[in-house]
Amino acid sequence: MLALPRPRRMSKETRRNLVAGLIFSSPFTLGFLAFTLYPMVASLVYSFQHYNGGGEQYGVQWRNYTYLFQSDDQFHQAVFNTLYMVVLGVPLTLVVGFLSAVLLNLPVKGQAIYRSAFVLPAFLPLVPVAMLWNWMFSAENGIVNYVLGFLHLPQPGWLIDPGWSKPSLILLNLWTVGTVTIIYLAALQDVPEALYEAAELDGAGWWSRLRHVTLPMVSSASFFNLITGVVATFQIFATAYVITLNTYNQNVVGQPQGSMMFYLIYLWQQAFTYARIGYASAMAWLLFVAIMIVTVALFIGSRRWVYYAGDAR
Amino acid sequence: MAVKKFRRGLVSVPLFITLVSSSVIAYSQPARSAGMITLNIAGCWTDSGQGGSFQRVVNMYNKVQNKVHVVPTYNNGVAKILTQELGGSPPDVYFDCSTAEVGSWAKNGYILPLQPYIDKSHFDVGTITDSARRYITYQGQSWAMPFLEDTFMLLYNRTLFKQGGLDPSKPPATFEQMRTYADKLTKVDSSGKITQLGMLPTWAGSDFVGTWLPVYITAFGGTLIDSSGKQVTANCPQCVQALQWERSYYDKWGASRIDRFSSQFASLASAAGNAFFSGKTAMVIEGEWNPKFAAEYAPKVDWAVAPLPYPAGHPELLGSGMAGGNPGMIMKGSKHPDEAWNFLRWIETLPPTMAFANAINNVPQLKAALSSPQLDSNPKYRQFVHYAFGPKVVVFPVTPVSSEFANELTQIEDLVVHGKMTPKAGLDKVTKDIQAKLGGNSVP
Numbered sequence: 001m002l003a004l005p006r007p008r009r010m011s012k013e014t015r016r017n018l019v020a021g022l023i024f025s026s027p028f029t030l031g032f033l034a035f036t037l038y039p040m041v042a043s044l045v046y047s048f049q050h051y052n053g054g055g056e057q058y059g060v061q062w063r064n065y066t067y068l069f070q071s072d073d074q075f076h077q078a079v080f081n082t083l084y085m086v087v088l089g090v091p092l093t094l095v096v097g098f099l100s101a102v103l104l105n106l107p108v109k110g111q112a113i114y115r116s117a118f119v120l121p122a123f124l125p126l127v128p129v130a131m132l133w134n135w136m137f138s139a140e141n142g143i144v145n146y147v148l149g150f151l152h153l154p155q156p157g158w159l160i161d162p163g164w165s166k167p168s169l170i171l172l173n174l175w176t177v178g179t180v181t182i183i184y185l186a187a188l189q190d191v192p193e194a195l196y197e198a199a200e201l202d203g204a205g206w207w208s209r210l211r212h213v214t215l216p217m218v219s220s221a222s223f224f225n226l227i228t229g230v231v232a233t234f235q236i237f238a239t240a241y242v243i244t245l246n247t248y249n250q251n252v253v254g255q256p257q258g259s260m261m262f263y264l265i266y267l268w269q270q271a272f273t274y275a276r277i278g279y280a281s282a283m284a285w286l287l288f289v290a291i292m293i294v295t296v297a298l299f300i301g302s303r304r305w306v307y308y309a310g311d312a313r
Numbered sequence: 314m315a316v317k318k319f320r321r322g323l324v325s326v327p328l329f330i331t332l333v334s335s336s337v338i339a340y341s342q343p344a345r346s347a348g349m350i351t352l353n354i355a356g357c358w359t360d361s362g363q364g365g366s367f368q369r370v371v372n373m374y375n376k377v378q379n380k381v382h383v384v385p386t387y388n389n390g391v392a393k394i395l396t397q398e399l400g401g402s403p404p405d406v407y408f409d410c411s412t413a414e415v416g417s418w419a420k421n422g423y424i425l426p427l428q429p430y431i432d433k434s435h436f437d438v439g440t441i442t443d444s445a446r447r448y449i450t451y452q453g454q455s456w457a458m459p460f461l462e463d464t465f466m467l468l469y470n471r472t473l474f475k476q477g478g479l480d481p482s483k484p485p486a487t488f489e490q491m492r493t494y495a496d497k498l499t500k501v502d503s504s505g506k507i508t509q510l511g512m513l514p515t516w517a518g519s520d521f522v523g524t525w526l527p528v529y530i531t532a533f534g535g536t537l538i539d540s541s542g543k544q545v546t547a548n549c550p551q552c553v554q555a556l557q558w559e560r561s562y563y564d565k566w567g568a569s570r571i572d573r574f575s576s577q578f579a580s581l582a583s584a585a586g587n588a589f590f591s592g593k594t595a596m597v598i599e600g601e602w603n604p605k606f607a608a609e610y611a612p613k614v615d616w617a618v619a620p621l622p623y624p625a626g627h628p629e630l631l632g633s634g635m636a637g638g639n640p641g642m643i644m645k646g647s648k649h650p651d652e653a654w655n656f657l658r659w660i661e662t663l664p665p666t667m668a669f670a671n672a673i674n675n676v677p678q679l680k681a682a683l684s685s686p687q688l689d690s691n692p693k694y695r696q697f698v699h700y701a702f703g704p705k706v707v708v709f710p711v712t713p714v715s716s717e718f719a720n721e722l723t724q725i726e727d728l729v730v731h732g733k734m735t736p737k738a739g740l741d742k743v744t745k746d747i748q749a750k751l752g753g754n755s756v757p
Contacts, residue, residue, distance in 0.1 A: 054422035054423050054645065055421040063757065138576060157576075258724065273395075274417070275395055282757075
């Protein structure tokens with residue numbers, strides 16, 4: 001018998017597989033390191049520095065953060081505007097998304113057409129949608145105010161009125177509620193018919209069935225929509241930016257009267273027009289932490305109201 | 314089968330796009346010989362008319378020398394160029410449409426100081442107009458070469474003047490007169506809706522320094538910063554007067570009614586339906602590009618140009634004004650700064666300057682242009698050119714925070730005319746904020 005060489009820790013094949021595996025996963029790994037991890041670490045460092053991408057660069061400890069909280073009115077306004085959208089816009093999106101899904105779930109003729117019509121706007125690119133709405137919401141000759149005038153209803157200034165600009169944006173978001181609707185629609189179809197039958201036998205009316213059967217059974221969909229909605233709304237940018245750009249001078253973002261100055265718009269302005277990289281990094285990290293806290297809180301709170309089918313509870 | 318076909322189709326679509334676009338790109342590039350240095354020249358102009366003219370003028374350079382090949386692009390914004398500079402691959406030269414970036418880009422080291430090049434090549438900056446030289450100078454040094462300049466005057470609609478019982482050959486001389494005329498020329502229908510505006514003082518028609526508040530302040534005899542460039546004076550008595558003057562029109566006719574009426578106009582200066590070209594606004598403050606634009610977008614509007622008004626009792630302020638322009642800056646990340654400088658020197662000669670000035674009707678930045686037989690003979694355009702060459706035309710202060718200064722002025726102007734703040738309180742806030750940012754390192 002020949003004495004075989006003592007095997008190394010890995011067989012040749014395992015090693016080859018490992019190398020192949022690493023090579024095949026390297027696009028992601030390298031991409032992650034270069035385009036996600038490195039920028040994140042760098043921006044964390046910048047957030048504690050005075051840094052403009054050139055010129056002087058030095059540590060300022062927590063000053064970027066304290067300045068944001070203590071002295072920056074526009075930042076406060078941006079936080080308020082963004083929270084407004086989160087607190088009012090997201091629940092509305094859920095309600096409208098759910099109700100539209102309930103309607104689209106009804107077995108009527110032409111169901112597919114209604115479903116397409118509802119869901120289609122969600123797949124249109126945001127920029128043209130924003131421009132379209134800009135035009136429809138025009139205070140003086142927009143179609144929305146034309147219809148309102150025809151019905152002898154008040155015609156708000158919509159996008160040029162600081163009191164109406166954010167509600168206008170919420171309306172626009174409701175128009176693109178289709179993705180939420182789809183998820184609810186899928187969830188609705190998963191609700192076992194037997195539960196409804198049982199409830200009906202117990203004498204439950206439509207409201208009780210909705211309240212005690214449907215809502216709990218789609219609560220996981222609600223939760224998903226809530227989380228994604230909150231995260232997306234914290235980062236609202238494109239529609240608001242395009243609308244202001246179209247209505248006002250291109251240099252001044254957030255008009256009318258600062259009512260559309262959202263968190264990311266302000267961050268964008270600080271970073272890419274004023275080149276305050278350090279300051280904008282601090283803002284980005286605050287947003288990251290804020291979204292994380294809210295998400296964790298929602299997850300913890302969800303234990304009280306989210307029901308997963310098959311849960312042993 | 315169908316799926317396979319579909320997939321093959323999917324693959325071929327991007328392939329097709331790539332092929333077509335690369336051939337289009339290859340086709341659109343002028344010929345160049347091997348071994349030449351490529352200079353990327355980026356322009357800010359957004360529309361194809363002005364941007365296209367810019368490309369044609371820059372391409373003229375390819376014919377007059379044989380060492381470099383210039384590749385001009387347009388529709389480049391500040392954010393894009395800044396990102397490219399920070400990413401290490403900026404164009405060699407960037408022509409901004411605003412003068413607000415020169416100071417901050419110089420301070421932050423995104424652009425190269427031009428003084429060493431000027432000294433080395435014995436370039437005489439005295440050939441450039443005083444106002445254009447002001448907007449390229451930061452802390453006593455030149456940081457850019459100007460390519461044309463802008464100035465602003467009073468534009469008024471002669472037809473509306475006649476209809477309102479005013480003499481169309483007598484534009485308002487003072488701001489007080491302009492306000493009175495504006496009231497006379499404002500029309501309201503039976504339901505209380507405005508159907509014609511006497512003036513639109515906050516119209517955001519320009520991208521150079523926010524709206525026109527800095528121009529009004531200058532015309533009222535105020536200054537935004539003291540002569541040392543260190544003390545912000547945006548709350549000067551004349552500054553407050555200027556903003557109060559704007560606000561008085563809004564107070565009289567109702568800010569939301571004016572907003573509503575003016576929202577139907579196109580917000581761009583280069584559009585047929587803008588406030589003035591629509592023929593529904595009697596007076597605006599606007600720039601020298603309008604003769605060209607009007608010929609294209611509003612050939613039927615009968616309008617005229619007048620000097621900016623002055624406050625009553627101060628005729629010595631007649632001829633005051635503000636100039637903006639297009640500073641051409643060599644980006645720090647440029648691979649060929651020497652060649653870029655040679656290019657900038659070339660634009661400070663008459664042929665490219667006159668070609669571009671006449672193409673887009675901006676004010677030429679060279680003193681010699683005034684007597685050049687090539688200067689466009691359009692009388693309205695020439696009024697602007699003469700105005701810009703006047704001794705009382707200043708520029709928006711060149712500081713490291715000019716962009717924010719202009720933006721905050723616009724924001725405050727918006728709040729003040731809508732009655733959310735008094736002019737004094739608003740301008741006090743601007744002064745305090747900008748002073749803090751200008752003052753040093755205590756602010757991010």
